[in-house]
Amino acid sequence: MNLRQDIHNSDIPVLCQACEARHRGLCGALEPKQLVALSRTSSRHRIHPGAELIGDSENIDSFSNILSGVVKLTKTLSDGRQQIVGLQFAPDFLGRPFRSESVINAQAATELSLCSFPKSVLERMIHESPGFERRLLRQALNELDEARDWMVTLGRKTAGEKVASFLVRIARNIDPEAAANGASATFDLPLTRADIADFLGLTIETVSRQLTKLRTEGVIGIENNRRVNVHNMERLEARSGR
Amino acid sequence: MNLRQDIHNSDIPVLCQACEARHRGLCGALEPKQLVALSRTSSRHRIHPGAELIGDSENIDSFSNILSGVVKLTKTLSDGRQQIVGLQFAPDFLGRPFRSESVINAQAATELSLCSFPKSVLERMIHESPGFERRLLRQALNELDEARDWMVTLGRKTAGEKVASFLVRIARNIDPEAAANGASATFDLPLTRADIADFLGLTIETVSRQLTKLRTEGVIGIENNRRVNVHNMERLEARSGR
DNA sequence: TCCCGGCTTTGATGTCGATCAAGCGCCCGC
């Protein structure tokens, strides 16, 4: 086991030592002392797909780091039409600071592992550590960039382009190196067809048809409905309507 | 210059005294001393509709507060399809911190008045004043909420609901009190039909048809193509597909 | 005053994706 001695692991809570959130996420902004305080009030959870994490118009009184798995953020119109407005991956921070009630719904899209802590603790961290707030700001700005990218997809792309864009986005998140150099990439879809449809503003049937089209034309392979093999990222991207 | 020493505004730069950005915007986080420093390096501009403020993939080396007018943020696909991904009103902060190149395009939608300052000054403010960063974070989170709301509109609403949603959003920004209590509201559209179409992911023709439909059914009145009178906000909202 | 160009409206037709409707494959419990 490679305990990294270079950053005084000795002072760091055991649970935090190998934690993604400390290496690439929010907790990287914290001093050992603060990590100890945080870990005393935080707790880890394992959550099954479909479980609701935050309900629309519920009070917001806790926050989490995503340690593994995928969370989907949804909004629903009064007549039941639904739209996925965000996907979050480890080690993203989950929650909406500075707001008493949630305006969205957060659900586990896959098997999930979270590290949660109460609102009061978040507020204390924000006050005590300027780096903490900086990271929150950076994540918010990145999510905003992503949301805006997605608005273009929703507003201006065809069904085929939408599905290709979706696959590109997932590939980039799950297998960044392969995705970067236009090579091939393989991954499990973290969403069902219904979720993908809600993400893209399409119906299940259209998503299915576009996927089989990509398959029959040799751009991707699909096994067991979930496992996708992008034979050539470059070709997929060309279909995503850049 | 005659700085009046007798009032409590005395330490504040003349230009800032009546400024929206200081009352409701970013500059509210600054001490008089910092305002003086900022005002020394900032400059006011008046800008005409259509002028480009930030180009896609340009270097980001300055930021602004919007003092009056409306800015549209757009993204364009390689084949020319365009989508408006954000609208900003006074006293919003304009710019993308922590990023060397812009991924969007910012254009004046109306006559515009800006207060601009260089990147180095922004960075100094962020370091010197924690409240400054807090306000940036709050604005980013609010914009994110708005973007996600808009994703639902783009992905799941019909043309009629989109146009109604657009009018509701504009009414709320320009005439908040009237909009809040379901009464009537009157305002000038800050966007052309082409812009509205790009905002809603529709064509000009569809926008036009939906507007005339709302007019002939007595929900709104239109004069000179630009001036809109919402006779009854409640009825308009009912058509926006909540 | 008249004319020109840009923005907008209105109409006719076409098409992409939604809707409606089966049917398939797989997993799970009995």
Add this chain to the structure above:
DNA sequence: GCGGGCGCTTGATCGACATCAAAGCCGGGA
């Protein structure tokens, strides 16, 4: 092994919005 449910695919039809086309309106300049 068998039946049933769920997620997915495939096919036929329909409708909302795009596209193509033309004409109206309005403001600005000669």
